[in-house]
Amino acid sequence: MAFGFSPAAGMALGRWLDHMRALKGASPHTLTAYRNDVSGFLGFLHLHYGESLGMERLGALTPSDMRAWMAYERNRGLSGRSLARALSAVKSFMRWLGEREGFDTTHVLATRAPKYQRKLPRPLAEDAAQAVIEQVELQAAEPWVAARDAAVMTLLYGCGLRISEALSLKGEDVPLPDVLRIRGKGDKERLVPVLPAARDAMNEYLRLCPFVPAPWEEVFRGLRGGPLSARIVAKSMERARAALGLPASATPHALRHSFATHLLSAGGDLRAIQELLGHASLATTQVYTAVDAARLMEVYEAAHPRA
Missing domain, CATH: 1.10.150 (DNA polymerase; domain 1)
Known part of the structure; x- marks a missing residue:
């Protein structure tokens, strides 16, 4: 119009x-x-x-x-x-x-919003998430690119970062500390614990990467040395998805969903998960309780002798 x-x-x-x-x-x-x-x-x-x-x-x-x-x-x-x-x-x-x-x-x-069926996030199973990280490392031709892709995917799944947040990390942020300060949506800051696996993956990438970032430059680089784009990460994920036979819902953002869902399944506190994800509203985080319940029903219906 x-x-x-x-x-x-x-x-x-x-x-x-x-x-x-x-x-x-x-x-x-x-x-x-x-x-x-x-x-x-x-x-x-x-x-x-x-x-x-x-x-x-x-x-x-x-x-x-x-x-x-x-x-x-x-x-x-x-x-x-x-x-x-x-x-x-x-x-x-x-x-x-x-x-x-x-x-x-x-x-x-006072105008009421129309009702609609809210789409549930579609996380990966724990073994599938780990398989993605391993696959992106195997499929890259250059060793440093393999390490880069594995580090990015590990940050998405291990720390629950948005792809934009992972790609915004600067030289001043590495080596990764025990707790990472992330500036997310709305310019809001949050603190995210860094797992040893994520720190190790980043260190391996930094060891192999031919480009040494200045403190103000992005850590993750493309083949020619420029900042790595989200589209390249998505393409890497597409190749891994095809190789592993995963559904189209297996995107880089699905790894962030997986982080939240797996934490909740392990007994994580919803409010703490909200803080880790950087959600402004708890209602946004609560959608993962529906995901967890839906998966529980799938397991029940598949395994129960009377199902």
Whole structure:
């Protein structure tokens, strides 16, 4: 949909995005999603009313306006999950705008998000996670690349890092300490214990790597010496997945899911796992309890004599 809304609304959107970047620490990816979601909302209102929207019109939105927008998006094929995300962005924007322009946003904030079936994370079994680490090491032609890929996968599974967090490690972070300080989403810091296996894998990579990083440079390097990209890690995982006969859900991020699920299965405290993963909300971490329960039922149904 072409975004056709007033310059005033466009300027307000820009200021809100600046606010989310500077004070909320939103990532570039998140900011792009916010921009698209709110632009789509403002563009719909422009079409809905047949005119450009000023602050006065935005301050007078009704429940009917919100229902019309949501119906429009669903008719365009937007999923319930995506619409719930867009509504969250719209509410955040309108709350911010209402506070600054002095109008009531109750009707917008009271809009209920559509219900949708939340997808459960799909972790790997413990032996499969270990097999992936071993396989990426076997399939690389260069010994230092083999050590690099094994170190990355070990950090994802052994420390629960996001791929962006692992690839952001700098020369000043190595050799890895017993506890690693990670700056994650929203520029939030957390402390992550480093297992001996992860430290050993990183040390082996550093020993073989032909590129010595300066303190401010990324530790993980590509073949030509530049920063290693997430796409190269994904390709390595794809090859390992094919060799091991694992499903398409076996991605680098699935190793982070596996870290959380296996900790929970071993009796880990949910709040502690939240801290280790860097989740802002415990509700995000609680999805792993559903994963654990679902796996328990699979085992029960496969093994119980009356199943």
